[in-house]
Amino acid sequence: MNNATNSTPGFLLAPTRFVFFTGKGGVGKTSLSTATAIALADAGRRVLLVSTDAASNLDEMLGMPMSNQPAQVPGVPRLRMLNIDPDAAAEAYRLRVLEQLGLDASDDERKTVREQLSGACTTEIAAFDEFAALLAGEGEGDGAGSGYDHVIFDTAPTGHTLRLLSLPKAWSGFLAGNDRGASCLGPHSGLKMQEARFNAALAALSDAKLTTVVLVTRPDPRPMQEAARTAEELRTLGLSNQRLVINGVFHASRPDDPTARALEALGLQAIAQMPDALAGLPRDEVPLRAFDTVGLSALRALLGGGAIPASAPVALAAELPAEPLSRLADELAAMGHGLIMVMGKGGVGKTTIASALAVGLVQRGHSVHLTTTDPAAHVAETLNGSLPNLKVGRIDPRAETEAYIAKIMATRGKALDEQGRALLLEDLQSPCTEEVAVFHAFSRVVNEARSAFVVLDTAPTGHSLLLMDATGAYHRQMLQQYESSSNAMHLITPLMRLQDASMTHVILVTLPEVTPVSQAAALQDDLRRAKIEPWAWVINKSIAATGTNDPLLKARLAGEHRQAARIAGGLAQRTFVLPWLPESPVGVRALEALAAFNPV
Numbered sequence: 001m002n003n004a005t006n007s008t009p010g011f012l013l014a015p016t017r018f019v020f021f022t023g024k025g026g027v028g029k030t031s032l033s034t035a036t037a038i039a040l041a042d043a044g045r046r047v048l049l050v051s052t053d054a055a056s057n058l059d060e061m062l063g064m065p066m067s068n069q070p071a072q073v074p075g076v077p078r079l080r081m082l083n084i085d086p087d088a089a090a091e092a093y094r095l096r097v098l099e100q101l102g103l104d105a106s107d108d109e110r111k112t113v114r115e116q117l118s119g120a121c122t123t124e125i126a127a128f129d130e131f132a133a134l135l136a137g138e139g140e141g142d143g144a145g146s147g148y149d150h151v152i153f154d155t156a157p158t159g160h161t162l163r164l165l166s167l168p169k170a171w172s173g174f175l176a177g178n179d180r181g182a183s184c185l186g187p188h189s190g191l192k193m194q195e196a197r198f199n200a201a202l203a204a205l206s207d208a209k210l211t212t213v214v215l216v217t218r219p220d221p222r223p224m225q226e227a228a229r230t231a232e233e234l235r236t237l238g239l240s241n242q243r244l245v246i247n248g249v250f251h252a253s254r255p256d257d258p259t260a261r262a263l264e265a266l267g268l269q270a271i272a273q274m275p276d277a278l279a280g281l282p283r284d285e286v287p288l289r290a291f292d293t294v295g296l297s298a299l300r301a302l303l304g305g306g307a308i309p310a311s312a313p314v315a316l317a318a319e320l321p322a323e324p325l326s327r328l329a330d331e332l333a334a335m336g337h338g339l340i341m342v343m344g345k346g347g348v349g350k351t352t353i354a355s356a357l358a359v360g361l362v363q364r365g366h367s368v369h370l371t372t373t374d375p376a377a378h379v380a381e382t383l384n385g386s387l388p389n390l391k392v393g394r395i396d397p398r399a400e401t402e403a404y405i406a407k408i409m410a411t412r413g414k415a416l417d418e419q420g421r422a423l424l425l426e427d428l429q430s431p432c433t434e435e436v437a438v439f440h441a442f443s444r445v446v447n448e449a450r451s452a453f454v455v456l457d458t459a460p461t462g463h464s465l466l467l468m469d470a471t472g473a474y475h476r477q478m479l480q481q482y483e484s485s486s487n488a489m490h491l492i493t494p495l496m497r498l499q500d501a502s503m504t505h506v507i508l509v510t511l512p513e514v515t516p517v518s519q520a521a522a523l524q525d526d527l528r529r530a531k532i533e534p535w536a537w538v539i540n541k542s543i544a545a546t547g548t549n550d551p552l553l554k555a556r557l558a559g560e561h562r563q564a565a566r567i568a569g570g571l572a573q574r575t576f577v578l579p580w581l582p583e584s585p586v587g588v589r590a591l592e593a594l595a596a597f598n599p600v
Contacts, residue, residue, distance in 0.1 A: 007304055008303075008304070009245070009284040009286065009303055010243065010282055010283075010284050011036065011212070011214050011243050011245065011284060012036060012039055012040070012303070015036075015040065015150055015212065016150075016208075016209065016210055016211055016212045016241065017148075017149070017150060017151065017210050017211075018135065018150075018151050018153070018204060018205075018210055018211040018212070019033075019036065019150065019151075019152050019153065019211075019212045019214060020153045020155055020211070020212070020213045020214065021033035021036070021152070021153065021154055021155060021214045021216055022155045022213060022214070022215060022216065022230060023215055023216035023217055023223065023226070023227055023230070024217070024222070024223040024226045024227070024346060024347055025345055025346010025347035025348070026218075026223075026345060026346050026347015026348055026511070026516070027216045027217055027218050027223050027247055027248075027347060028216055028218075028247040028248060028286075028293075029154060029155060029216050030051075030053075030057060030058060030061065030154050030515070031061070031247075031293040031299065031302060031515075032214070032216055032245060032247060032286065032302070032303075033049065033152050033153070033154040033214075034049060034058065034061055034062065034154065034293075034299055035293070035299045035300070035302040035303045035305075036152055036303070037049040037079055037150075037152040038073075038076055038079060038296065038299055038300060038305075039300070039303055039305050040149075040150050040152075041073075041076045041077070041078040041079035042076070042078075042300070042305065044078065045078060045149040045150055046078050046147070046148050046149045046150075047078060047079045047080070047148060047149065047150045047151075047152060048070060048079075048080050048081075048082060048134075048147075048148040048150070048151045048152070049073075049079060049080070049081045049082070049152050049154065050081075050082045050083075050084065050131075050134065050151060050152065050153050050154065051066070051081075051082070051083045051084065051153075051154045052084050052131060052153060052154070052155050053154060053155060057515050057518055057519050057522075058081060058083065058154065060294060060514075060515070060518050061293065061294050061295070061299065061515075062074075062081065062296070062299075063295065064081070066081075066083040066085070067081070067082070067083060068082070068083055068084065068085040068088040068089070069082065070082045075296050076296065080148075084130050084131055089129065089130050093129060098110060129197070131201070132197050132200075132201035133197060133201075134151055135200065135201040135204040135205065136197045136200035136201050136204065137200070137204075202238075205237070205238065205239055206238035206239065208240060208241035211239065211241060212241050212242070212243060213234055213239050213241065213242045213243075214242075214243050214244075214245055215227045215230060215231055215242055215243065215244050215245070215278070215281070216245045216247055217244070217245070217246055217247070217278075218246070218247055218248050218347075219246055219248065219249050219250070219266070219267030219268070219270045219271050220266070220267070220270050220584075221270050221273070221584075222378065222381075222584070223347070224270055224274050224275060224278060225275060227244070227275075227278055228274075228275035228276075228277035228278050229277075231277045231278060231281070232277050242281055243281060243282045243283070243284070244278050244281040244282065244283045244284070245283070245284045245285075245286060246271060246283065246284070246285045246286070247286045248286070248287075248288045249267055249271075249285045249286065249287050249288060250263050250264050250267055250287070250288040250552070251264055251287070252264040252550055253550060253551055253552065254549055254550045254551070257548055257549050257550045257553075259543065259546040259547070259548040259550065259553065259580075259582075260548060260550035260553060262582040263553075263582075266582065266583075286302070286303070288552065289301070289302060290551075290552045290555035290556055291555070291559075292513065292514045292515070292559055293515075294514055294515070322539055322564065322567075322568070322575040322576055322577035323574075323575070323576050323577070324576065324577065324578075325353070325356060325357075325360075325538065325576050325577075325578050325594050325595050326360070326594075326595050326596045326597070327576065328357070328507075328536060328538070328576040328595070329356075329357055329360030329361060329363075329364065329595040329597070330364070330597075332357065332360075332361060332453075332505065333360070333361055333364040333365075333366060335505070337449065337450070337451055337452050337453055337503075338449050338453065338454075338502070338503045338504060338505060339445075339446060339449035339454050339456060339497070339498075339503060339504045339505070340354075340357060340453065340454070340455045340456065340505050340507060341456045341458060341498075341504065341505070341506045341507065342354040342357070342455065342456065342457055342458060342507045342509060343458045343506060343507070343508055343509070343523060343527075343534075344508055344509035344510055344516070344519075344520055344523065345510070345515075345516045345519040345520065345523075347511075348509045348510055348511050348516050348520075348540055349509055349511075349540040349541060349578070350374075350457055350458065350509050351372070351374070351378045351379055351382050351457050352382060352540070352578075352584075352585055352591075352594075353507065353509050353538050353540060353578070354370065354372075354379070354455050354456070354457035355370065355379060355382045355383055355457070355591050356578075356585070356591045356594040356595045357455055357507070357595060358370035358390060358453075358455040359383075359387060359390065359588060359591040359592050359595060360591075360592070360594075360595025360596075360597060361453050361455070362387055362388075362389050362390045363592060363595070363597040364597055366389070366453050367389040367390075367391075367452060367453065368389065368390050368391070368452075368453045368454070368455060369391045369392075369393060369445075369448060369452065369453070369454045369455070370383075370390060370391070370392050370393070370454075370455045370457070371392070371393035371394060371395060371445060371454065371455075371456055371457070372393075372394050372395065372456070372457040372458070372459075373395045373438065373442060373456065373457070373458050373459050374457060374458065374459040379392060379394065379457055380392060380394075381586070382585075382586055382591070383587070383588060383591070384586050384587045384588070385587055385588040386588070387588050395438060395441045395442060395445070397434050397437070397438055398434075400434075400437040400438055400440070400441045401433055401434045401437040401438075403437070404433065404436065404437035404440060405425070405428045405433065405437075408424070408428060409421065409424065409425060409428070412424065413425070446497050446498065446504075447497070449497070449503060449504070450497075450503065498530075498532050499530070499531045499532055501533060501535075504532070505535040505536070506527060506532060506533075506534040506535055507534070507535065507536050507537075507538060508520045508523065508524060508534050508536070508537045508538070508572075509537075509538045509540055510537060510538070510539060510540065510563075510567075511539070511540055511541055512539050512541070512542055512544075512559070512560035512561075512563045512564055513559065513560070513563060514559065514562075514563060517563045517566060517567060517571075520537065520571075521571055524571070534572075534573075535573070535574075536572065536573065536574045536575070536576060537567055537571065537572035537574070537575050537576070538575075538576045538577070538578060539563075539564060539567065539575065539576070539577045539578070540577075540578045541578065541579075541580045541581075542560060542564075542577050542578065542579050542580060543556070543557060543560065543579075543580045544557060544560055544561065544564070544579075546579070546580060578594060
């Protein structure tokens with residue numbers, strides 16, 4: 001059933017108990033999931049809105065602080081919001097495991113266990129544990145998933161969410177019959193005691209009467225392709241009850257406006273040519289709105305449930321206070337070598353910016369390694385070709401995990417007997433081994449930048465922050481290990497190289513919209529706490545220079561200028577801009593044009 005013309009979106013008509021909103025970063029998952037939760041609560045349902053994204057901006061949208069306990073949303077009596085905080089979940093998990101040691105455990109034993117549970121994989125499984133409890137209907141009071149008519153999940157960008165949704169199956173299989181030894185999380189009983197919960201979570205996810213996955217996309221080929229891949233992967237995990245939402249559908253009101261015509265034509269073409277995996281799904285279309293989806297009135301208006309909020313007038317400057325991308329490439333090329341980390345919220349164009357900078361550096365006479373930590377890995381598609389002196393790579397989680405396991409078996413497993421090797425291999429099948437393997441690959445890339453240019457297209461913010469957590473945990477572990485050693489003064493960890501402003505240059509990419517700018521600012525704060533100072537910001541897809549007269553686009557243009565002024569007013573040390581383009585910059589030649597080199 002195509003619900004594109006129905007005033008009430010299809011996903012609101014008969015929602016299941018659990019509803020997941022997922023998709024490529026930047027497509028509007030948080031806005032739509034929050035608007036859905038508000039609409040259901042306004043209709044008299046008891047609703048819990050859950051964020052599984054480490055970089056969520058639900059607090060800004062709803063004007064209330066995030067909490068790892070269900071909190072009442074002001075103005076929506078039947079709605080509560082919960083943020084699955086990875087750090088808080090990890091500490092609670094550690095305390096549960098420590099409680100099992102008993103009163104006679106020594107301080108050294110407790111210290112050893114806490115150290116074993118300090119890594120990134122503990123953080124992942126602990127956060128997942130809370131997610132599984134909601135699906136299993138466990139908990140007490142407002143924290144119990146069983147106490148709500150609907151639990152709406154605002155998820156992290158696709159790659160991270162696919163991993164989250166695959167974990168019930170992965171951990172259930174890993175724990176089945178595995179009651180020996182310890183995994184990378186430390187004492188195995190910390191996991192075994194949750195086995196029934198994981199099995200219940202898996203059953204809930206697989207039940208079409210209980211769980212719906214809403215695939216969110218924009219009317220654009222790339223997020224549609226990713227949504228199609230996600231649809232197929234979720235089906236293999238047993239999540240077959242799926243819907244499609246195309247968010248931000250634009251219809252021009254000024255046929256004589258070339259920008260508006262081009263934007264509408266691109267959207268209609270993408271919808272007409274959507275992949276087969278999406279074409280057969282029940283579908284809803286949500287129109288592009290002139291307002292930012294911040295605050296209850298805007299969120300209610302997003303799905304047609306309230307009056308459109310009025311926006312304050314703004315005086316439009318002739319152009320944004322930012323320099324072209326070619327100037328950024330010039331400044332980076334003058335460094336001679338180093339790590340260029342392109343970071344930001346999903347969907348802001350990190351891959352395009354990273355690829356353009358890599359091509360621009362090659363234009364300026366340098367050899368460059370362009371690689372990515374993003375599970376979606378679109379670098380090769382964006383380049384769509386080759387260039388001398390440009391090496392393209394990818395930190396592939398599956399390949400890195402296989403290589404890591406082989407290395408451990410060849411070293412630590414070499415002296416073990418057959419039973420010991422079998423136990424070690426069984427331990428290494430733990431899903432969290434992937435986090436360790438990806439960190440080791442990342443460390444190699446960081447080291448490579450000591451003598452060459454490495455441009456790193458990172459995963460969306462939340463996933464990248466987990467990688468930064470792993471880097472910090474390794475740094476602390478090494479400092480502790482060598483604190484009394486004569487080699488301590490010569491120790492250089494990957495975190496130290498990221499903190500070295502002469503070697504590492506972090507580029508934050510944002511769209512000129514309130515949510516991406518706020519998330520970039522929050523990411524900048526996180527990086528600064530790790531003593532990593534961002535070097536520049538890039539405002540991508542600016543329509544300020546197009547001269548559009550379309551009323552809706554002009555209304556959005558006012559918001560763009562507000563965000564540009566906000567960035568220039570103290571957020572960024574230097575700012576660069578890339579205009580909105582009627583065609584996606586795919587291919588080496590198109591990327592060369594973005595960072596055009598004009599030698600004097």
